[in-house]
Amino acid sequence: MRFFLESKKLMLLALGIYVILRLSFSFDIVSEYIEQITIYVFIVILAATGLNVIYGYTGQFSLGHAAFYGIGAYTSAYLAKTSGLENFLFFPAMILAGGLMAALVAYIIGIPILRLRDDFLGIATLGFGILVRVFLDNSDRISETLGGSRGFTGIARLTNLEIAFFVTVFLLLVTRNFISSRYGLFWRCIKEDETASASIGIDTARMKLMAFVYGCFLAGVAGALYAHLYTFLHPSNFDFLRSIDFLIIVILGGMGNIAGTIYAGLLWVGFIEGLRIVLPANIVDLRWVFIPLLLIVLMMWRPYGLMTKKKG
Amino acid sequence: MTTILEVDRLMKSFGGVKAVDGISFHVDPGEALGIIGPNGAGKTTVFNLITRFYTPDSGDIRFMGKSVTHLPPYRLARLGIGRTFQNLRLFKELTVLENITSAYLSGHRYSPFAGIFRTGRHSSVENNAQVKAWVLIEFLGLAGREHTKAGSLPYGEQRRLELARALAIEPQLLLIDEPGAGMNPREIQDLVTTLREAKKRFSLTIVMIEHQMGLVMNISDRILVMDFGEKIMEGTPAEVKKDRRVIEAYLGEEGPA
Numbered sequence: 001m002r003f004f005l006e007s008k009k010l011m012l013l014a015l016g017i018y019v020i021l022r023l024s025f026s027f028d029i030v031s032e033y034i035e036q037i038t039i040y041v042f043i044v045i046l047a048a049t050g051l052n053v054i055y056g057y058t059g060q061f062s063l064g065h066a067a068f069y070g071i072g073a074y075t076s077a078y079l080a081k082t083s084g085l086e087n088f089l090f091f092p093a094m095i096l097a098g099g100l101m102a103a104l105v106a107y108i109i110g111i112p113i114l115r116l117r118d119d120f121l122g123i124a125t126l127g128f129g130i131l132v133r134v135f136l137d138n139s140d141r142i143s144e145t146l147g148g149s150r151g152f153t154g155i156a157r158l159t160n161l162e163i164a165f166f167v168t169v170f171l172l173l174v175t176r177n178f179i180s181s182r183y184g185l186f187w188r189c190i191k192e193d194e195t196a197s198a199s200i201g202i203d204t205a206r207m208k209l210m211a212f213v214y215g216c217f218l219a220g221v222a223g224a225l226y227a228h229l230y231t232f233l234h235p236s237n238f239d240f241l242r243s244i245d246f247l248i249i250v251i252l253g254g255m256g257n258i259a260g261t262i263y264a265g266l267l268w269v270g271f272i273e274g275l276r277i278v279l280p281a282n283i284v285d286l287r288w289v290f291i292p293l294l295l296i297v298l299m300m301w302r303p304y305g306l307m308t309k310k311k312g
Numbered sequence: 313m314t315t316i317l318e319v320d321r322l323m324k325s326f327g328g329v330k331a332v333d334g335i336s337f338h339v340d341p342g343e344a345l346g347i348i349g350p351n352g353a354g355k356t357t358v359f360n361l362i363t364r365f366y367t368p369d370s371g372d373i374r375f376m377g378k379s380v381t382h383l384p385p386y387r388l389a390r391l392g393i394g395r396t397f398q399n400l401r402l403f404k405e406l407t408v409l410e411n412i413t414s415a416y417l418s419g420h421r422y423s424p425f426a427g428i429f430r431t432g433r434h435s436s437v438e439n440n441a442q443v444k445a446w447v448l449i450e451f452l453g454l455a456g457r458e459h460t461k462a463g464s465l466p467y468g469e470q471r472r473l474e475l476a477r478a479l480a481i482e483p484q485l486l487l488i489d490e491p492g493a494g495m496n497p498r499e500i501q502d503l504v505t506t507l508r509e510a511k512k513r514f515s516l517t518i519v520m521i522e523h524q525m526g527l528v529m530n531i532s533d534r535i536l537v538m539d540f541g542e543k544i545m546e547g548t549p550a551e552v553k554k555d556r557r558v559i560e561a562y563l564g565e566e567g568p569a
Binding site for chain 1 (some may be wrong): 417
């Protein structure tokens with residue numbers, strides 16, 4: 001299919017990265033802890049790319065992205081556990097279910113709230129994020145399996161390098177093509193000027209909803225991979241602060257820049273986890289001083305993101 | 313079909329102010345109607361009502377015989393009503409080419425699936441968009457600028473790009489709001505030529521709001537004069553220039569030029 005032909009160079013690059021990672025995993029060059037972090041980087045990049053579609057490209061300010069990440073995580077973990085199909089064969093279906101559930105919820109709440117603009121949309125999505133957090137905290141009343149505020153335990157570890165890597169790469173290529181199609185063009189138009197977009201015949205409400213649902217789908221898929229990587233879920237993994245993490249990655253990478261999000265995701269996870277390793281145990285919490293400092297410096301140096309020297 | 317646009321007793325108030333007070337007019341196919349009047353006469357409000365960026369308090373708008381008063385703005389654009397804005401509204405961070413293709417593509421569809429997996433439908437629609445955009449880029453003298461961001465174009469070229477974008481939706485009716493604003497006499501001359509050619513080439517019907525008499529009198533077949541939200545007269549450019557009410561309200565004491 002032309003999809004793959006047109007992405008030949010990127011696929012070769014991806015394959016190269018995969019081979020290097022696979023070899024260093026297989027020959028125990030890196031510790032198991034580093035392996036886990038590496039896989040986690042792909043998950044974070046995927047979820048942040050979803051927010052990039054919503055905010056970076058379409059200009060819809062969302063402070064609730066982690067809620068959709070959580071919905072994907074809990075949905076896939078719950079389905080896998082209760083159906084007894086916790087194996088590699090059915091894992092792709094569980095991942096897809098996580099993404100689709102996040103997309104469905106995004107669709108339902110998107111219809112009313114996407115009429116709001118800028119800060120108002122931010123507040124509405126923030127509220128939704130809190131709602132999901134409270135729901136997850138009390139989820140044990142619906143099903144003991146979900147664990148409520150004690151956390152969801154005993155999820156099968158199904159996410160490995162192969163699945164995380166290929167799902168992420170595939171969806172990044174899909175996103176890249178989506179962005180360069182008429183839909184991505186309309187999203188960028190809407191970000192620039194909604195009134196002008198309507199004047200040239202763009203159904204702005206529908207396009208905004210499409211971007212939101214697609215972005216949340218990516219978050220849901222990422223959540224599903226996350227659940228089966230760490231095998232334990234807690235509502236606090238999907239709260240407001242996690243949404244801010246994704247927002248930082250999108251802004252750091254540069255709004256509307258897929259490659260930027262990839263680098264920023266890598267940098268963000270690398271920095272937080274790297275400091276945990278580098279710093280002596282007694283001052284490890286100081287990384288929450290270093291990280292904001294890094295952010296301030298980066299934003300002064302590159303206000304439009306790592307990849308953009310200046311606007312214009 | 314006799315008329316392309318029919319505006320029937322249109323009303324719109326903001327607070328206590330009647331911005332448009334029961335105006336009625338019609339536009340025939342292939343015609344150019346000029347709307348003139350002092351600042352605050354309600355001209356732009358009429359445009360915003362026709363394109364439904366404002367909702368009329370009462371009255372009816374018919375496009376090609378069908379009432380379109382209840383349709384959202386994007387549907388009107390798809391039906392064939394294009395517009396430009398008094399204060400430019402370009403997609404500044406997008407290139408000249410993207411500004412134009414986005415307008416064409418809104419009316420020429422392919423599915424998200426086709427876009428993601430690059431089917432034949434995707435490439436044929438995208439190719440047509442490029443071809444169409446190039447016609448407009450050349451027509452409006454923007455060649456060489458196609459990859460420039462709209463926001464970094466000089467003012468005159470931004471005006472022309474907005475016209476190109478409005479033409480890219482392949483409109484039957486084009487509403488132009490003060491195309492000559494901020495242009496020098498030389499540029500106005502070019503604009504007259506361009507609009508005349510566009511009208512012929514794309515078989516357009518034009519409604520234009522304009523203060524520059526040299527422009528509006530030159531292009532319009534008919535002129536509608538507004539003041540305080542009402543139509544104070546309607547006629548050929550020659551008739552309007554001679555009318556006493558118009559001279560008092562608008563053209564000034566000295567009389568017709």
